[in-house]
Amino acid sequence: MRAALLHGPGDLRIEEVGEPAGEITVTVEAATSCATDVKCLLYGHRILGPYPARFGHETVGRREDTGARVLVGDSVACGRCARCAAGHTQLCERMTWVLGGFAERIAAPAGALHAVPDGLDAAGAAIAEPLAAAVHAVARAGSSARAGARAAVLGGGTMGLMLARLLHLQGCDVTLADRHEERRAQATALGAHPVEVLAPGGFELVMEAVGRPQAWRAAIEAAAPGATVVLVGGCPAGSDVTLPSGPLHYAELDVRGAFHHTPAEVDHALTLLADGDVDWRAIVGATIGLDELGEALLRPNTGEARKLVVDPRRQAH
Ligand SMILES: [Zn+2]
Ligand SMILES: [Zn+2]
Incomplete structure (x- = not known):
């Protein structure tokens, strides 16, 4: 073969x-x-x-x-x-x-x-395999991914687009930031408001889906006091990430990683795709x-x- x-x-x-x-x-x-x-x-x-x-x-x-x-x-x-x-x-x-x-x-x-x-x-x-990782990442956001929450996704790659869709399905008010016009148009079709750059300090939930140290930093800077930040994109090995200590301490940010998925999350992702809640053709x-x-x-x-x-x-x- x-x-x-x-x-x-x-x-x-x-x-x-x-x-x-x-x-x-x-x-x-x-x-x-x-x-x-x-x-x-x-x-x-x-x-x-x-x-x-x-x-x-x-x-x-x-x-x-x-x-x-x-x-x-x-x-x-x-x-x-x-x-x-x-x-x-x-x-x-x-x-x-x-x-x-x-x-x-x-x-x-x-x-x-x-x-x-x-x-x-x-x-x-x-x-369903990558979508399951997105399902897992949204689960890591916990109660921050509630209906009506001001949520931001940083990065309009396929992972960012799937995260935006899942947050939209949960009733969040979703903003997606990407510098590519074509990806902002894709985000709009999936239910998110597209922007080029996230405004600092405005979001109750920020999900990072770029995988670069600068993006981790930008995700933290976009978070409002008391917000949750979920880091979904892995930084390359050896990346030296400098995070802004002020927001982490004084704004009580809750910063979480999200990695991979569980078998139940894979089955859930298959159901979302079969039901059309996440349009795989997008x-x-x-x-x-x-x-x-x-x-x-x-x-x-x-x-x-x-x-x-x-x-x-x-x-x-
Ligand atoms: Zn993959
Ligand atoms: Zn084991």
């Missing part, structure tokens, strides 16, 4: 490889791309195995044994470590990562699989074959924020 293999930073090849080995084999119908894949390609990533490594972690296909359509969750928590025992399975100390969606077939533990609701497209179901873009993946991941990140869909059944032309 054909698969995308990373041989080192910047070295992506599409190769003929052996069948994947694992509990359940899934024939891939769609694997969506995200910023993590670009990081995996350019710099490597702590969740990748040794090179040559398979990647792609937002994957939907058919089980070869039963024919059922499934989302291949990208992780399985051990269920036994201290963090799992405390209920934080998203932070499991011995997480098994399930990567390799950019391939004709992927093998996965049964525990990673989620049933896809009838009628939901493969590409739409694949974004987030998903062009479909490509495996051969176009390397070039597509390196394309400049401008214009609308949309996930690529890799359909490994498509042949190069």
